Amino acid sequence: MAFHTMYGATVVVAAFTLVSVDPAYAQRRDGNLLPQNQGGQVTAVGCLVRGETIKGGKAGKYVLARPKKGPVASVPEASCTAENTADALMLDNPEKASMKDSMLGKWVEIKGRLESESSKDPDNLRELDVASAKLVPVVPPTPPSTSGARQPAPAQMAEPRPAAQPSAAPAATPSPAAPAPAEPKKLPKTASQIPAIGLAGLLFLAAGLMLRSFRLRQQV
16 A cells, blocks of 8 residues: 555656646746746847747747847847757748848847747747847957056165265355456558648549530630
8 A cells, every 4th residue: 555655646646747847848948038938029139040940940030049138238249059859949920120141149138028938848949029139339348457467566675874964065265356358559640631632632623524525615
């Protein structure tokens, strides 16, 4: 009797474990955005990849891999990758947000309605109906500050030396007096006014002769 009781209890525990593990595994693949039995509007941030690269995805579809609750202000780098078994959401109606292949392999923020999930298949991806999508801004991390680095110990200061006493300045010797300026020499008076008087006389004589000649011509 005790054996049958223990066997029955073991079967119940095993069945409960299987039932609880299967939804838990499925829940882990949607990034825990919402409970499985609940749908609603969400903002999710993840790596945009093709559906065929993720387990449970579909070819020709976009998949948001590694989803997390958003929004986020920035990411340290634009490019991203995802493993085949990574958490993911299947994207429906991506054309409403003008999503393009140029966004593949980059971090994307998507707003839309996350559908509830009733499937017990752990490979089934939960669907996200896209309303808007945009690339997440990239802000590279700043290098660590060096202000916290250990500063070297200051060198031991040398003992101050007594200041040298200023020596007595030598007595200033009187400078010799400057010689008095010499008086300008007077030039000897060698010039005479006689030549000038003679020249003036000649001029007057020539003028008189010309005047006399002019009068004689008028009388004739």
